[in-house]
Amino acid sequence: MASHLVSRMASVHLPNFSEVGRKIVGAALNYKSLAKDLKVQHPQRPIIFLKATSSYIKVGQDIEISKSDIVNYEVELGVIIGKKCKKVTESNALDYIGGYCLALDMTNVSILSEARKASAPWDLGKGFDTACPVSKFIPKEDIKNPDDVKLWLKLNGDIKQNGNTNDMIFSTAHLISFVSQFMTLEPGDLLLTGSPSGVGPVRPNDVLECGLDDLVTMKFSVKPTD
Numbered sequence: 001m002a003s004h005l006v007s008r009m010a011s012v013h014l015p016n017f018s019e020v021g022r023k024i025v026g027a028a029l030n031y032k033s034l035a036k037d038l039k040v041q042h043p044q045r046p047i048i049f050l051k052a053t054s055s056y057i058k059v060g061q062d063i064e065i066s067k068s069d070i071v072n073y074e075v076e077l078g079v080i081i082g083k084k085c086k087k088v089t090e091s092n093a094l095d096y097i098g099g100y101c102l103a104l105d106m107t108n109v110s111i112l113s114e115a116r117k118a119s120a121p122w123d124l125g126k127g128f129d130t131a132c133p134v135s136k137f138i139p140k141e142d143i144k145n146p147d148d149v150k151l152w153l154k155l156n157g158d159i160k161q162n163g164n165t166n167d168m169i170f171s172t173a174h175l176i177s178f179v180s181q182f183m184t185l186e187p188g189d190l191l192l193t194g195s196p197s198g199v200g201p202v203r204p205n206d207v208l209e210c211g212l213d214d215l216v217t218m219k220f221s222v223k224p225t226d
């Protein structure tokens with residue numbers, strides 16, 4: 001199917017993608033600037049994790065954290081899959097994009113650090129309720145090149161992240177192709193492409209505001225669960 005038809009279909013069927021509950025696939029440590037911040041080597045191949053679909057929230061809902069946990073913000077470009085995508089090549093991968101969104105990959109570092117020490121899965125650190133705030137749907141045609149998009153985040157009005165997807169270690173096409181070799185990506189699935197440098201912790205009553213090029217901004221408040 002021609003790609004313009006795919007994106008037209010996607011913009012018709014996927015604006016409420018976050019209500020569809022499709023899977024969320026994340027790429028970790030995919031920015032040179034973040035690898036530098038964390039003093040870690042660039043991964044040899046994408047590091048991929050899943051977030052629970054129950055972690056989606058939309059503007060108007062709050063991010064919920066326990067006062068005793070360290071939870072980080074990570075601003076990211078979200079890629080929304082437009083058609084079934086299985087074992088695709090890197091050169092065809094962008095055809096499978098239906099649209100985009102701005103996303104926060106909220107990460108419970110307290111849980112993740114314990115999981116790392118125990119060589120245990122990341123699921124609870126990445127997939128807790130409210131861990132995936134997303135913006136409105138951005139039509140595919142609004143982003144000419146997903147590998148050259150500005151991303152920024154302010155915490156209580158102070159700029160903390162100010163990056164560009166051109167700093168990614170693995171391109172958007174590479175990530176889609178890589179993931180599709182292992183798990184079929186389906187319409188409405190969300191791929192989080194990683195976060196640039198400047199990730200850091202939130203506290204209850206903080207306000208996060210972030211943006212993607214001049215296409216979208218979004219704001220979320222952080223509330224305590226205890």
Ligand SMILES: O=C(O)/C=C/C(=O)CC(=O)C(=O)O
Pocket residue numbers: 026027028029030031034074105107109112113193194195
């Ligand atoms: O290693 C950790 O403690 C956490 C890593 C991440 O959260 C990685 C990402 O999700 C990212 O780089 O975007």
Ligand SMILES: [Mg+2]
Pocket residue numbers: 026027028074076105192194195
């Ligand atoms: Mg992330």
